[in-house]
Amino acid sequence: MPQTDPQPHPPRVVGHLILGELIGVGATSSVYKAVDQRDGRVSAVKEISLIGVDSQDMERITAELELLSNLEHANVVKYEGARTIGESLYVELEFAENGSLARTVHPSRFGGFPESLCAVYVAQILRGLAYLHGQGVVHRDIKGANILTTKEGVVKLADFGVATKGSRVGGGDGLGRRFGLLNEASRKIASMENSEEANADGEAKPNDALGTPYWMAPEVIEMRNVTAAADVWSVGCTIIELLTSNPPYYDLDPMPALFRIVRDKHPPLPAGISDALRDFLMLCFKKDPKDRPAAEALLSHTWLTDERSLTEQPREVGALIDRVANIGVEASTMKRASSSSDALNLLGISTSNGMTKEQIDLNETIVSVMDRLRSAFADTSSSENVEMAGADFVQLMDSSTSFNVTNETLFTTRANCTFMNVINDDAAAETTRTVAFECVAAASAASRDVLTSFVTMGVLPRALEVLRRENASARAKIAALRLCRVTAKAGPVFSRCLVSCGALPILVGVLDEGFGGSGRELTKYALSAIYIAAEIERGDQMPRQLGQAISLSLAQAGLFPKLVALLGSTHTASLEDEANPEVMDDTRSEGGSSMTGSIGGTSTHSVSRGLYSSGGRYYRELVAETLYRVAKRGDGCPEVSKSLVDVRIIHGCLAQLSVVPRSTATKLLGLVHLLSKQPDSFDVLQHSGAIPKLVKCVEGNVKSGHAQSWELALKALHNLCAMNKERQEQAAVAGLIPILVKIVAERNVAHTVQQSAMKLAVPLLCDMASASRKTRELLEKHGALDAYVELISVESGWTLSALNAVGSWLAIEPWKAEARFLEPDAINSILDVLDESTSQDNIMQALLNLISTSPRLCQALANEHFIPPLMDALTTAATKPTTRITLLKMLGVVHEHAQRPKELIIRYDVVARLKRLIEGVTDERSSGAVAQLVDKILRSMRLTRVA
The missing domain is CATH 3.30.200.20 (Phosphorylase Kinase; domain 1)
Known part of the structure; x- marks a missing residue:
């Protein structure tokens, strides 16, 4: 192109x-x-x-x-x-503003990336693939042209025209299969470019294959079974593309390139790459697909250590923080860092004398305040001086705009050792240690390098000790909580350092303070610290194993019941805020984080609420988001699931559904949907009143047009009611049937949400036909029989389900449904099924079961030209043997109940055509069964078959 x-x-x-x-x-x-x-x-x-x-x-x-x-x-x-x-x-x-990576690394633009930048993108590519593979989807066309980026550098895997659902995909189509229409327009969907497939001369490269030649795995070329491992091979080729601007073998035409991919031990690797990257690529290029690591496993490879794409922290400092977190360095072992140069050398930070006047003035102010603090800390007789000096220091840090840690006096003993000596002194006054924590938190918020220094010196275990102490003052706990939150916000490395110190259970314990009175501020800080430390804002990007481990830790600490208890109190606080609009929001809240009403993917915009006002609305959303995300990450972990299947949790969430705004309710519905996929939770959900609540949610959100909410509620109902007649009747009584009938009536709307709704609504509606007499009365009352007639139509795509539903109803209570299916539109729908679906054995069997239950329906069909298409299907050579047997049984049933059977035989030349049918059957396995059925039918017609 x-x-x-x-x-x-x-x-x-x-x-x-x-x-x-x-x-x-x-x-x-x-x-x-x-x-x-x-x-x-x-x-x-x-x-x-x-x-x-x-x-x-x-x-x-x-x-x-x-x-x-x-x-x-x-x-x-x-x-x-x-x-x-x-x-x-x-x-x-x-829409991805930056277009594709293929465009970005084109020689006429930025050219090949360095390894460090390449790792940023590859980590995200692997996260996307790990998600796809977890959903059973194999992309099969991973390359730079199909990897889009946003202006923030977020990778988006695109172009699923050749993707397949299922872990193993037959590759028999080989190179002959062409892309689907959605893939044909361009590789650039949702980007600003349309040049990814063009070479330097602007001419398109051939790409008719299942995938694109230069990025293909050997098993794809050889038309063997294609698994998720093929995508991993393509990732290796994409890395080479990002480093050099071209994939392997790009100097060859496509066919020679395909030959080399199969023949060579591995594609040629770029010169000068690191040993870690070489090892990474060799894993991707294992010839046997079974030997290639999964995408999720590759995320833990040393080349991608410490989530380089998600933190600005230098590799050396990040490694140091991780080491501190893993071995639990005590503060006492760090006391030897008693000078500026010791601390700087320990952290790998170089010193420089180049400072602006503003920075010099700031340093002089810091020196002055630090001298006052040191004197105040030394004077144990007066706490007032400590308070004043500490307040001045915190104000200085909060207002600082030119904090340059590599050149400032803060790294001298005036800061590090002064604060840490006080914090480590168990004999120091409570007020003095609290002021020291407040100063450390303020300085750490001003600079990540300052935070690095304090974390290295062991401040986090000390902060957590304060939170564990029952007799610690609220002020001391707030200072410790602020430090925990500042640490978590500094990036994933710092978050994991905090988690490794055992912070999550301690933070969960703080939630017992509640959202009322003096405990509100503590709960606010603890909530936001948990949200950030558990990396909830990353959504589904976190590796599955790590996400489950964090969810398990939080669940074992009792997070779920505490969050449910906070739902009501935060909502009450939000109502109070709305009643008092003069209450000011402080938009500089450090608790501000990105959340939306949606429960899918990562967040898209920020909603901040101040710590100095109630902030009920913000914290209500944060509670609901945390509840849903932690539960979702723990999906598949038995311990997490067990802790969720609690009547207090389920009843609490359901009680809030009709009270909280839609943004919160959507997250709660997401949690209920997760629970509805666990059989162990069915009884608890039912006894907690989930079904009427969910029906009400579906009804309300259908009217308001909020698709995500009613779809989640309908999915939960589908999971709960499938194969359970008692719950189906409960849903029917609660008012679900009119909603389902409406969805069927609007089935022709060309909207994906509507099509998704049909997949949930139709099975429920059809299953209800055999649920109970009460359910069938409601079905009849609300027009479900008309819906079944519409669904029987071949065009609906739900013929089999509708035929089975009507057949069940006729078998149980024929007097209720038979009259409706004798009407002309119903008869015509059944005739259309015979005309259009004789190649589908299961539909023909369902049609046979249907007409077998109703003699009047058989009579109507015999009089409405049912026999000609039936005989045509019987005598057509292409008809499958099993289908032919079903059709013969159908002929026998219709003849048995026809009002004028002899007229039927003569008019449609049944005997002669049956004779020709016997003569034409060549399949020995089916000829005996067909002959027996023909004999039976002819005997029922009081005729004898001529051999």
Whole structure:
């Protein structure tokens, strides 16, 4: 595809979107930058012409849309929705401003990356792949062109046109299979570029293969079974692409390159790479797919140690902090760092004399305040001097804008040893030690390097000791909590250092203070410290094993019941804030973190509430987000699941659903949905009143149009009610049936949410037909029989489920349903099924079961031209033997109940055609069964078959 830069394009309106500049063009589609008229959000929209699209291509499009709609991760491009307008399909996707990595490393732009920057992107690529593989999805086309980035440097895996669902995928299509239509337009969907497939001369490289040749794993080329390991091989090729601007063998044409990939022991590695990267690449390039590590396992490789992509901390200092966290260095062992040079050398920080006047003035002020503090600490007779000097120091740190730690006096004994000596002195007055903690927290908040120094000297265990002490003052605990939160906010290395000191259970214990009275400030600090220290804001990016370990630690500390108890008190506080609008929010709150009403992926915007006002709304959201995220990360861990299946937790969450705003309720629904996937929780959920609550949530959110909330509630109901007649009746009584019928009635709306709702609603609606008499009365009352007629239609895609539902109803209570299915539209739907679905054995069996239960229906079918298509299907050579037997049984049933059977035989030449059928059956395995059935039918017609 020739290189294409964003082109000016006349804007036009499609639904709620304004399509602007053209950013990509393919054979059957175009990609536009779009703006949502409702909220100004920018997205990428692919317009696909449906003119001439055959059923096979439509299946590919539908498959990719279904795949995309089920993926939700920070490192996977987000699918926003799709709709059909006129003769075009419009697919809306997340917009990645920086385009693809292939474009970024092109020689005409930035060229190849250094290893350190490459590691930043590879860590995120692996997180995205680990998520996909965990969902059973193999991408099969990982390369720089399909890896998009945002302006913040967040990686987004894109282009799922050749991705597959399932851990093992047959590779029989080999190089002959072409991309689906959604993949055909461009590799650049949701980016500003359309040049990734072009070489330096602007000419497209061949990419008709299942994947792209230069990035292909040997097993893909050899058409063997393709597993997730193929993506790991492609990651290795992508690393080489990022380092050199080109993938391996790029100097060769595609076919010779494919030959070399299969023949060579491994692709050629770039010169000058580190030993760690060489080892990483050799793991990716293991010839046997079984020998390649999984994407998640590669995240712990030494080349990607300490999450380099998520912290600004230098590698040497980060390693030091990790070492301190792992071995639990005591403060006493660090007392030898008693001079400026000792501390700086220990931390690997170089000194320099170049300072601005502002920095020099700051240093002089620090020296002056530190001298006052040292004198005050030494004078045990007066706490007032300590208080005043400490307040001045904290104010100085809070207002500092030019803090340059590598050149400042703060690293002399005036700071480090002065504070640490007081903190380590168990005989010091409580007020003195509290002031020292306050000063350490303030200085650490001003500079990460200062924090590094204090952590290295062992301040965290001392802070946690304060929190463990029952007799410690609230002020002392707040100072210790602030230090914990400052440490957690400094980055993942510091967070894990804090966690390794055993902070999480201690912080959870602080939540017992509640959100009322004097304990409110302590709870605020503890909540935000837990949220940050547990890295909840990273969403699903955290490696699964680490996430489960953190969730288990929090669950064992009793986090869940404490958070549920805080839901009500924080909501009450938020109502109080709304009733007193003059209460000021302090937007500099260090507790501010990024959360939205959504429960998928990482957060997108910041909502800050002050620590000096109630902040009820902010902390209510934080409590709900923490509750959901910790539960989700612990999914699959039996201990975490067991701690969640508690009537206090479940009842508490359900009680808040109808009280809290939608943003909070969505997170609570996410938790209930998680619980609904655990069979052990079914009875507790039912006895806690979950079903009526969930039905109410579905109803309310359907009316308001909030798709995520009602879809979560419907998923939970689907999990709870599947295969359980008692819970189905409870849902029906609670008012679920009208909602399900409405979803079926709106099934033709070209919206992915609606299609997702159908997958949940139809099985529930169809299962209810055999639930109970009370349920069937409600089904009849609310028009479910009409919905079944619509679903029987072949076009609905739910023919089998509807036929089984009606068959069950007719078998139990035929007098209620039979009249409806004798009406012309129902008869026509059944005739259409016979015309269109004779190749589907399960549908024909369901149709046989249906008509076998109703003699009147058989009579109606015999009079409505049922026999001609039945006989045609019977005598067609392409009909499968098993299906032919089902059709013969169907003929026998219809003949048995026909009002004028002899007329039926004569009009449709049944005898002669049955005779020809016997003569034409060549399959020895089925000929005997067919002959027996024919004999039985002819005997029932009082005729004899001529041999």
